[in-house]
Ligand SMILES: Nc1ncnc2c1ncn2[C@@H]1O[C@H](COP(=O)(O)OP(=O)(O)OP(=O)(O)O)[C@@H](O)[C@H]1O
């Protein structure tokens with residue numbers, strides 16, 4: 001919370017980045033974890049949120065032992081804890097220096113909680129509201145939200161609070177209509193920026209050509225293009241790739257995507 005020029009308290013609004021796809025296993029969680037880490041490494045205050053309450057895996061991509069999760073978003077949506085009890089500050093152990101911070105809001109794969117969420121759903125509006133309140137309290141620049149694949153009630157409602165949506169898709173995704181629908185829905189609910197990220201591009205293919213074709217077909221710009229890398233596939237999302245392999249081309253491309261958000265931090269911080 002900051003004090004504005006009129007002397008009244010003003011709340012800095014974090015920029016919410018939602019990571020979506022129509023199909024599974026396309027690299028959403030891996031991108032979410034590495035993007036959030038690189039944003040924080042570059043000095044931003046970031047929370048990375050496991051919004052895939054049906055199949056949480058972000059803790060793996062961050063290299064966090066599940067035993068470290070004391071409270072989760074799953075418990076929060078089931079009204080078993082407060083959202084303020086959920087964040088884990090990973091800044092120190094990830095070696096973040098200066099202003100950069102990375103908070104992790106995990107979900108739990110615990111059977112009973114997952115079954116209850118699957119059967120009964122949850123109050124997404126309450127989650128959204130509390131997430132934004134927490135973001136203001138932690139004075140965040142960014143909230144990066146990893147989501148469940150496809151288009152369902154929860155992902156739709158999370159779209160509604162996103163400032164930027166990144167839609168991952170395979171270059172020759174047979175579900176092109178689904179991706180197109182996702183882009184249209186994002187626009188319909190007023191998301192200011194919806195960008196494509198072609199992912200798992202095979203060796204030898206030209207990412208620039210692929211990006212240009214997708215831009216034309218789907219009418220949305222391309223934020224970056226992620227190639228398929230054997231070492232990332234074998235790595236299996238067991239720890240933070242960008243931390244372990246800072247010089248890898250995957251890390252370089254995610255860094256390039258993160259640089260697109262630098263003007264956002266400057267704009268957010270210039271709020272009086
Ligand atoms: N660019 C890449 N090249 C090779 N393997 C990758 C790449 N990106 C992610 N992977 C691997 O693919 C697997 C799936 O990635 P990830 O979990 O990020 O996908 P997802 O879209 O979040 O999946 P889900 O829809 O199940 O949540 C992981 O084992 C990850 O290590």
Ligand SMILES: [Mg+2]
Pocket residue numbers: 028029030052057146147
């Ligand atoms: Mg995932």
